Amino acid sequence: MSEVLVVHDQSRLIPPPPQSQVLSSGKIYKVGDSKGWRVYDSDYYYNWSEEKEFHVGDNLLFKYGQELNDVLEISGDLEFLYCNMTSPVALHKTGYDLVRLTKPGVHYFISSKPGHCEAGLKLQVVLSPMDRSGYAR
Template identity: 65%
Template sequence: MAITTKIFGFILLVITTFMVISVSCSSATVYKVGDSDGWTTKDETYNYFWVEDKEFHVGDSLVFEYDPLFNDVTQVSGALEYEFCDYSSAKAVYNTGHDVVTLTEPGYMYFISSNRQQCASGQRLVVHVVHDPSRPIPPPPPSKVLLPLGNIYKVGNSKGWSVPEETDFYYKWAEQSHFDIGDKLLFEYGNEENDVYEISGDLEFLSCDRISPISVHKTGHDLVTLTKPGVHYFISSKTGHCEAGLKLRVVVGPLTKPVTVPNVPAKQMELTLMDQYNRWLRSFRPQPHN
């Protein structure tokens, strides 16, 4: 009888624990921002209509759905940045087109589009998050990786980002500078006339292939941080612009891992990847026409 009672008690404990866990897990709410319309430009719809009947708690999640080729979600730190559509010191940037943002702490959270025109037209959201004592506090997000404080290079100097008179103008511009992790490229242009597409490889760069960009910038004042070593490629997606020379290839270094090159004298055996990149890039330099 005692054994039966213990078994029954154990089963009851397991069931109770499972029910508590199930209730805790299911208590968090997932909100699709903008409902069926998603994350888009609407006249203050998000703040005056979409949020008015909702209460956001720690542990809830926001789902932003949009076209990642033309939009993003930028979390800014305060009301002033939110009011003036200032994304220069963003807390986080999401650009997958289906971003799930978990509300991890109480307080106000501010979200905007980095496209200033769209942000000014109403594509911004502020939510007030409250802590519900009956819900477990989610774990904190992973620590943000801090990049070194780098230099800011205005692409093209006074010319900015525009169709050049010489097709190798931006090649020459990049040759004059050494880029390190943490440096930033500033692209300035008329946002009605141009844009900046970051693309993934040399074949796409040579053929001006804009089909699958890594990221898209359209504000006219785009600040792009170089976060990893290697070759980075940027083009304009506007018809004929890239083909006319509006494209940029920059090498971010230094890369110090030695590589072995066959069929060369022993003194030249240890070459850095940066040497290889520089030699490789020079092979693509346009040749003068006779």
């Protein structure tokens, strides 16, 4: 068995990466704030998302009663408008779902429980192509 001795050369310190190259973990937005993800008035989640600025790397936290609700991620305008849940991108149903936003563009979330989406339990998030440091991702 051979042994290897590693000696750290203090004269060759490696500088930290520039701040612009450090990936931020992004913000976590609790969907609906203190109200969580449940049926309210039909414009509640539209107004909630309109007053926020979402970026690549941010996260959405959906909190709800697991037996009462779920979160269906869907892909298009028409599916969102008509609460069409026939071809979802993802289904979240733990009651405490953290969804990382990784691609710029529009992201859609609805409830698949009967009548909930039609009553306004749906969320559209417009995601900026820039991360919080101002660089494209």
